[in-house]
Amino acid sequence: MSKNNKLSVVMYHYVREIKGSLHPGIKGLEFEKFKTQLDYLQSEYQIIQAEDVISSCLNGSPIPENSCLLTFDDGYKDHIKFVLPELKSRKIQGTFFPPAKAILDRELLSVSAIHFILERCTNYKLLLEELFDLCISRDIKKELLSEWKITYGSTGKWDSEPEPALIKRLLQFVLPERIRTDIISILFEKYIGQKQRDFADDLYLTTHDLKIMLADGMYIGSHGYEHFWLDRCSADEQKEEIINSLKFLTQIGASTKDWMMCYPHGAYNSDTVKLLDEYNCGIAFKDSGGETILDIDRRYDLTRYDTNDFPQ
Ligand SMILES: [Zn+2]
Structure with a gap:
């Protein structure tokens, strides 16, 4: 029997009650639709944990057929207000990629x-x-x-x-x-x-929120420090981004062993890849590309789907 290494990674940003809110035009996912999508994903896929994805990619350990990983970018309050309780009640894990500066300095990206x-x-x-x-x-x-x-x-x-x-x-x-x-x-x-x-203070999670999410079994990875387009940064600037985002992960108590990177805007270059290797990054995600193959040679080039690619 061949071993499965195909994975569907779904990317979310804003997940909130949009209709009737202060920002009814924001391009995000209505909370009701998020729940409908989770029903769909849970019936068609097996939602697996970040740790299993990392070890499958690095060590070749098997993952189930039709595996799916849920990822949430940019550290929005939505993620503790709407996403966390929903994932907890369904006993599934989410992977969160907050940009460190927004969380620490309360500055709007x-x-x-x-x-x-x-x-x-x-x-x-x-x-x-x-x-x-x-x-x-x-x-x-x-x-x-x-x-x-x-x-x-x-x-x-x-x-x-x-x-x-x-x-x-x-x-x-x-x-x-x-x-x-x-x-x-x-x-x-x-x-x-x-x-x-x-x-910004209302928009982003706090370090306290992130600690709660970790304690609830969620996974938190790096989304850079300033949310820069890494391919537009010098190697030294990129190095600083990576070091500072790792300091942040340590500060909130997230794991930095075989850590996960999510490139801001999906952007990176050959300097990024060298640095990720140097700083023992496990795997790294882009922001598009559909179904991904977990293979050690592709570990810094993993693709994702957008929530809009699935029924909502
Ligand atoms: Zn982002």
Whole structure:
């Protein structure tokens, strides 16, 4: 009999009661739909534990046919408020990837700030014009903006319209960091009417929350420190990201033996892989690619499904 090494890893971000909430437009999974999806996954798959996935990948120990791992990115409060009680009542484990800085410093990640600005905005074309005006008043040339519009304006996996795709890319990595941070904070205060720090405090888990989740048998892995696109960082910057995220895991009492990495934005390069090996990382996940094969040679290149790939 051949030994199974195929695994379906499902990726979640926001899981909450969305309809009728303060942020009804947030792109996340409605809690009711999460429960329906768990019913489906539990009937079609065997939900296995992070520790079994690590040892299967590194030592070749078998996992059941139709195995599934549940993963939750970005350290949202949703994960203790909605996800944890549901997983506990079903006696299944979740794997959580919180970005350390958001948890420790209570600072809003730019990726989260952008989600909520777009959530609140009803006219993406106007928002893009506003963003361009803010860029021009910061000495970004009109010609450069037109170039960016062409280079970064294509629709992506997550956005079917060009404007939100372009807004996200400009604010995530195209604009110089200082300008980006400054513009995000202006747009955030305008659209959300709240300081980013106060908002972050409600949005992210605390170290105390994470300790509770660990005590309840959940698994916690690294999602970097600042949630940087690692492929856009120097090797030294990446090293710092990894060291600091490991310090964080130690601080909350999570295991750092054959630890798990989840690349922020799914991005990494050959320096990342060298560093993961040097720091004894067990396995590492991207943010797409569907079904994964647990094989030691692919251990830093494991793929995942999105929750939207399964019935909800
Ligand atoms: Zn992330």
